[in-house]
Amino acid sequence: MPLTRRDFAKLGALGLAARLAPELMAQPAERQIGYAIVGLGRIAEHFMAATRSTTNSKVTALVSGHRDKALRIAAQYGVPESSVYNYENFDSIASNKAVDAVYVALPNSMHAEYTIRAAKAGKHVLCEKPMATSVADCEQMIAACKSAGVKLMIAYRCHYEPIHLKAVSLIRSGALGQVEAIESSFGFPIDPGEWRLDKKLAGGGPLMDVGIYCLNATRYLTGEEPESFAAFSSVIDRDGRFAQVEENLTWTTKFPSGIVASCNTTYGSLLLGYFKVHGSKGSIECSPAFNYDGVRLHGEFDDAVIDETSTAKDPYQFQNEAEHFSQCIQNGLEPKTPGEEGLRDIKYIAEIYRAAGVSA
């Protein structure tokens, strides 16, 4: 029977603590979940740094096509050279006991392959959003993880962000009365040459990349699934950046309760991500909503005003995400944002593109 700190305090009171102390200390802390990081780009850097602030997660392997870069990072995180993989020998990770889970941070179109290969290697999978570039890929990822008996979580960091959770909880508590309308937008001016502009890798333009935050927000804010979409897309800048994907996309949604939402996403402008929720008794605005830190929530209700800015610093959102997935693995729980959640957004994104007349 493991001893808790409370038990230990009691024993102390009985003068027994000193005798039992060595045994107590020897009890292992809950084992940390070891992550193999697949793809060592910007977002992976946030995630790896975040694991250092967790008590239950650590980086134990790296997977990259750039061995030099991988070895440099391996040194920083105490990852042995034997745990640095490339895309060819990735499957041999199956025998690496230090790896419990794989964090997939590759370009969108590669999520499916590496999720499925990780599942076949018996590893749990935390996969970045968007889950994949097609509904079929999402379904195969879910099936592969199910059949391998491993967990699959999509890295929707806002589901683990306290200000977003507060917004949801305010809405559910009725503080806003009946929600009527939502607005949410997010965009940034993209640099030429980014893989995000390559349709084969990205699967789409700003909707896949940042508009998905707005789409997902309208769903968790309402707690409903969209009934239908209407949309337009456009390309303005004829500088070659947008030969394959849309530059701007605007869409509206109707939810079963009658709540309506209007959203914009763009690769042509710095559009600080935000959402606004308008209810019969009050409104909230979260702006910036989707930044890595500094998230601010302002609300005005019948009887109160709230104004709260997150003081937590990047990469706290990745920390929360890692901690949650590790806890799910440790305790056999289902993640709050499983593959099915990612699949839903990919289905809706396909519907939005269809409504905008964008071919798949």
Add this chain to the structure above:
Amino acid sequence: MPLTRRDFAKLGALGLAARLAPELMAQPAERQIGYAIVGLGRIAEHFMAATRSTTNSKVTALVSGHRDKALRIAAQYGVPESSVYNYENFDSIASNKAVDAVYVALPNSMHAEYTIRAAKAGKHVLCEKPMATSVADCEQMIAACKSAGVKLMIAYRCHYEPIHLKAVSLIRSGALGQVEAIESSFGFPIDPGEWRLDKKLAGGGPLMDVGIYCLNATRYLTGEEPESFAAFSSVIDRDGRFAQVEENLTWTTKFPSGIVASCNTTYGSLLLGYFKVHGSKGSIECSPAFNYDGVRLHGEFDDAVIDETSTAKDPYQFQNEAEHFSQCIQNGLEPKTPGEEGLRDIKYIAEIYRAAGVSA
């Protein structure tokens, strides 16, 4: 030959001013334009109060179904009892030399009838927005004013609001680079029993009443005419308020240049009207945008930040509007917001309702 102040100063220098002074004083100041106010509701109160701050406009007649109320207001504005009309004897206003123009501030569906009757009486017409409840009515209003040789202006107060004009001028100057996306929303929780909920009088719900500000803003901000619309409408509150008109309406627009816009309007929530314009080099946000005062513009560009709040007090927007129309009448100029501008919005509103599946 009329003498100017400058001439008078010269004469004074020559010692002749004293002898000529009585003649000079007798020269009439530019004649004020006399307005008959048709409908004495809330918005008419703003307009009437505003005329007092102008040098070129005054209230010279009232038209109302409530004679007691009309006589009370007549006393406030020095309008003789003989210039207080009702809806039956309104046409006899033709012979009232003190009336140059009519300000139509009736429920939407009555705009056409009173604009046309005013035109037939030989009076210029300043008509509140929305211009009318159908395209056919708008066309008849334009034709009636043209055939009577009178001017027709639609009271789009934001076209005469300096902060809005500054936003337009910033955009045209290229400060934002290429505009990519716009968001604009406006709404309020409507009280039961308002004529605005009666489809026969209002012609529609919040889109006709306040959404029109967003629609119109997307047009003057871009300087373009919308190419197409997609929309959803809904009714949530089943308390009988929305038996005839929509409660919520969300729409998206695409402009010929590729600029996209997303908009919301509602009668179910206090949705402080705003617009945001996102360009390749910067963004502006105007919020509140459509209030009677306190209009605020915030902008962030490559090389500058602007933050400006209007210090002018209500009813300055109505004052600017009245002054503009009176100047047009005095100088034979075309108003900045003629009937054709109102007609365009009514055409677009019909398209939005069609896209939302709302029957006319």
